[in-house]
Every structure is written in C-alpha cells, then in structure tokens.
Amino acid sequence: MGELGVGIGWRSEIDLTVERMPGIDFVEVVAENIHHDSLPESLRVLLDRGVPVLPHAVSLSLGGADPVDGARLDHLAAVTDALGAPMASDHVCFVRAGGLDSGHLMPVPRTRDALDVLTANVKTAQAALGVPLALENIAALLRWPDEELTEAQFLSELVERTGCMLLVDVANMWANGRNLGQDPADLLDGLPLDRIAYVHVAGGVERDGVYHDTHAHPVPPGVLDVLRELCSRVRPPGVLLERDDLYPTDAALLAELDAIRGVLAATA
Amino acid sequence: MSGARERLAAEQAALLRALLAGGQPPAGFDEIALQVEADALLAKRRRVVAQLAPEVADKLEERYRPLFDEYARAHPRTVGSRAREDAAAFREWLIAGGHVAEPQRRWWRRT
Numbered sequence: 316m317g318e319l320g321v322g323i324g325w326r327s328e329i330d331l332t333v334e335r336m337p338g339i340d341f342v343e344v345v346a347e348n349i350h351h352d353s354l355p356e357s358l359r360v361l362l363d364r365g366v367p368v369l370p371h372a373v374s375l376s377l378g379g380a381d382p383v384d385g386a387r388l389d390h391l392a393a394v395t396d397a398l399g400a401p402m403a404s405d406h407v408c409f410v411r412a413g414g415l416d417s418g419h420l421m422p423v424p425r426t427r428d429a430l431d432v433l434t435a436n437v438k439t440a441q442a443a444l445g446v447p448l449a450l451e452n453i454a455a456l457l458r459w460p461d462e463e464l465t466e467a468q469f470l471s472e473l474v475e476r477t478g479c480m481l482l483v484d485v486a487n488m489w490a491n492g493r494n495l496g497q498d499p500a501d502l503l504d505g506l507p508l509d510r511i512a513y514v515h516v517a518g519g520v521e522r523d524g525v526y527h528d529t530h531a532h533p534v535p536p537g538v539l540d541v542l543r544e545l546c547s548r549v550r551p552p553g554v555l556l557e558r559d560d561l562y563p564t565d566a567a568l569l570a571e572l573d574a575i576r577g578v579l580a581a582t583a
Numbered sequence: 584m585s586g587a588r589e590r591l592a593a594e595q596a597a598l599l600r601a602l603l604a605g606g607q608p609p610a611g612f613d614e615i616a617l618q619v620e621a622d623a624l625l626a627k628r629r630r631v632v633a634q635l636a637p638e639v640a641d642k643l644e645e646r647y648r649p650l651f652d653e654y655a656r657a658h659p660r661t662v663g664s665r666a667r668e669d670a671a672a673f674r675e676w677l678i679a680g681g682h683v684a685e686p687q688r689r690w691w692r693r694t
Contacts, residue, residue, distance in 0.1 A: 380592030413596025415603050416660040418628050424594060428587035456620040459594075460611025525619055560630075 319367065319513050319553025321576055323568070329558070330357035332565050338572070339366065343555055346370040346403070351393035358398070368398045371482075372405040377436040377450070378423035379409035388443045395446055402512055404449040404482045405440070407433065407470065424459035425469040430476075437477045449480035449512035452502070454490035454528040466497065467505025480512035483551070485541040486528055490519060492541075493526040499541045503548060513553030516542060516575055531560035534571050539578055546582035554579065603659040628655055628669070635670040642683065650682055 320340025325333050333342060334357055342361060349355060349370075358368050372391045375383060395403045408420040423429045441448050452470060464472070474481065483506070488499040518534040519527050534556070545551065554575050558568065600606030602621045608614055629651045633640040640647045654676045660669060677683045 380588050380595055409595055411662045412592065412599045414662050415596070415599040416662050416664060417599055417603065417624055418631070418660055419624055421595075421598070424591070426591075428591050431587045432591050456623055457612060457616035527623065 319555075321572060321579070322513075322553060322555040323572065324371075324555060324557040324559070325358065325361070325368065326559060326562075327355060327357075329562055329568075330355065332562075332568065333357070334360055336565070336569065336572075338576075341367040341369060341553060341555070343369045343371045343404075343557075344398075346372040346391050346394045347374050347387075349394060351390075351397035354397060362398065367401065369400050370394045370398060370403045372403065373420065374410055375405045375436075375440060376408070376410040377405055377440060378407055378429065378433045379411055379436070380432055381411065383436050383439045388440055391440075392443050392445070395444060400446060402447045402449055402480065403444055404451060404512070406451045406453050407473070408453045420453045422453060422455035422457070422459065425462040425464040425466065426459075427463055430464070430469060430472060433473060434476045437473065437479055441477065441479070447480050447512070449482040451482035451484050451515065452487050453484070454487035454494075456494060456525065458495055465501070465505065466491075467502050471505060471507055474507050474510050479510075481506065481510050482513060482515060483511050483545065484515035484517070485545060486515065486517040486519065486534070486538045486557075489535070489538045489541045490526050490528045493521075493537075500544060503545055508545075508549040511549065511551050513555055514542065514545065514551045515555055515557055516571075517557040518571075529560070530557050533563075533567075534574065539574060542575065543578050543582060546578055550583075605656060625652060625655055628660065631666050632670045632673055635667055636674065639670070639674060639677070643677075646682070650677065 321338065322341035322343065323333055323339055325342040325344045333339065344358060362368055370391060374387055377383065391403055406420050407423065409423055410417055410421065423433060437448065452466065470481065473479065488502055491497040492499050516534055516538060517528060517530045518532040519529045520532040556571055556575060597606065597609040601608050601617060602624055608617050629648065632651065643650060651673060654673050658672065678685045
C-alpha cells in the first residue's frame with residue numbers, strides 16, 4: 316500500500332471545491348451514492364489527473380447477523396473496479412436487523428459470537444472485491460452489556476483473522492472517549508498500527524452533554540489531539556477530512572486541511 | 584457459526600426494535616443512552632427526508648418535526664426501503680391524516 320497523502324471526502328455538493336482545491340492527494344466517495352457506469356464528471360476529472368478515488372461503503376452491515384447482501388457487495392465491487400481504486404472500505408458496524416433499517420452505523424456487541432459472524436462476513440466481502448478491504452471504527456452512543464473484548468482486542472483479532480486493513484477514524488475515537496469514557500490512547504495502544512490504510516478526521520458538535528460526530532461542524536481541537544497522538548506512534552499512509560453537510564467556505568475547509576498537515580509536519 | 588448468527592440476530596433485532604419501533608429496552612442497556620441513540624437516529628431520518636422533500640418541510644414549518652416524528656415512530660424504516668420512498672410515504676401520511684390538504688395540482692414531484 317503506497318503513500319496516499321492528505322485528502323478530502325468528495326461530495327457532489329462540493330465537487331468543484333474539491334476539484335479546485337490545491338494539495339489534494341486523494342479523495343473518497345460514498346460508494347452507495349454513485350453508479351459504476353455513470354461516474355460523476357467531477358470524479359473523472361480527478362481520476363484523469365491521477366488523484367486516487369477510494370470508494371467508502373456505508374451499507375454492507377458487515378457486523379450484522381444477516382449474511383452479506385450480495386447486491387450491495389456487487390455494487391461496491393463494480394464501483395471499486397470503475398474507479399480503479401487500490402482499496403475499498405466500510406465500517407465495523409451493523410445497519411439492519413430483524414427486518415428494520417436503522418439508517419445509521421450501529422455498534423456491534425464485542426462478543427465472541429459477533430466476532431465470528433463479522434469475520435465470516437468480512438471474508439465474504441474480501442472474496443468479492445479484487446482489492447484490500449479496510450474497516451473503520453465507528454462512533455457509538457451506547458454500549459452493549461456483557462462485552463467480552465475491548466475495542467482494541469476486537470479490532471486486532473478481526474485484522475488477524477481476516478487480514479483486513481484498518482481505516483482509523485480519530486474523530487470517532489474522540490467521540491467514544493467523550494461519550495463512553497473509552498480512552499483513545501488505550502485503543503491506539505492495542506491496535507496493529509502497521510495495518511492502517513488511512514485515517515479519517517471529521518467535526519461534530521456537543522448537544523446536551525453528548526458529542527455528535529455530525530461531519531457538519533468544525534473539527535474540534537480534541538480530534539486533532541488524537542491525530543497527533545496517532546502520528547506520534549506511526550506515520551499513517553493517508554489522512555482524509557470528511558465533511559458531509561452544512562458546508563463551510565472553501566477557505567474554512569482549506570484551513571482544516573492545513574491543520575491536518577500541521578499535525579503531520581509536527582510529528583514527522 | 585449458525586448458533587452465533589442466531590444469537591447475534593436476536594440481540595441486534597431487539598436493540599433495533601427498542602430504538603426504532605417502540606420495543607421494550609433490552610436488558611442491560613443504559614436507558615438514557617438508548618434514548619439518546621433513538622433520538623439521534625430519528626433526527627438523522629428527519630434530516631434526510633427534509634433534504635429530499637424540502638417543500639414539505641417548508642410548508643409545515645414548525646409542525647414538520649412533531650409530525651415527522653409521529654409518522655416515523657409509527658413507520659420504522661424496513662430493510663430494502665429507500666429514503667425517497669420514506670419521503671413519499673410521509674407525504675401520503677400527511678394527506679391521509681388531514682395534516683395537509685390534498686393538492687389540486689401535486690406540489691411534489693413523483694419519483
């Protein structure tokens with residue numbers, strides 16, 4: 316896996332902004348938002364320029380008890396292929412269960428049962444994709460009772476059993492620190508940092524004492540602190556800023572990317 | 584493995600029922616955290632529908648939120664449903680419940 320650099324999440328609402336932004340080494344696109352045989356023109360422009368476009372899936376529900384949905388997997392594989400992407404990603408989470416769709420990324424219980432199911436689902440996904448699969452740690456607002464493993468143990472064992480890469484989201488780590496009391500340093504201590512594909516950075520907002528990882532607000536200093544902590548231990552191949560709503564000015568996005576570059580430079 | 588899938592399926596389904604469909608809180612969970620999560624999921628769904636059907640949200644103004652929440656709690660998203668279908672179903676629910684008048688000319692675009 317080569318060096319990716321500093322990137323930003325491509326979204327149709329900010330397509331021109333991303334195209335024109337200086338110093339963007341790679342972008343990510345939400346796989347469910349595009350179709351393999353009609354890629355947005357803006358992504359073609361970036362690809363023609365040699366900018367890697369990595370598909371990021373949100374709906375495989377790999378941590379769910381149901382077998383992986385073949386149509387969703389085929390879609391991700393086709394999009395990955397159309398983008399010529401060197402890897403694809405989704406989350407360690409479940410989205411659907413019991414016939415209901417939560418509409419968001421839900422935490423899986425860190426139990427042996429859940430790890431067995433997740434491992435089998437990840438292997439199914441890997442077999443369908445022609446490229447490495449990276450899996451992301453999520454932000455949770457609740458904890459399952461009677462968990463058997465820490466998040467570090469759970470993710471490390473997943474990596475060991477499947478050979479997957481990790482997409483480490485430092486904003487999610489920070490959110491879990493705030494909301495669930497899970498110290499980001501403990502997770503960094505226990506993860507196989509040499510398996511990091513790249514890192515996500517995003518903003519959020521605190522409401523009624525709960526931090527929400529909205530991707531619609533500025534990146535708080537605490538998230539950059541976790542990035543700094545990570546970079547002081549390992550040089551991640553890439554760091555990507557995610558912004559999904561309430562888009563700020565181009566200057567504000569550039570400033571957030573500069574802050575990320577600042578952390579990378581200070582820890583080089 | 585099939586045993587693990589079955590046990591996990593029951594746990595995950597019970598959690599989603601509690602969060603989305605008014606089910607009993609599963610044992611062992613913090614009930615405040617369950618409420619925070621349920622509110623966050625509802626807020627996301629409300630936001631997505633407002634983006635897909637801005638004319639509905641604009642027309643309802645401050646009634647949008649309570650009406651959407653009433654609709655959403657009675658109609659949890661099911662597997663395979665799409666966000667656009669959710670927005671369309673909300674419009675139909677509003678008309679069926681007399682919350683908005685059925686337009687002479689449809690004020691939304693069918694998708």
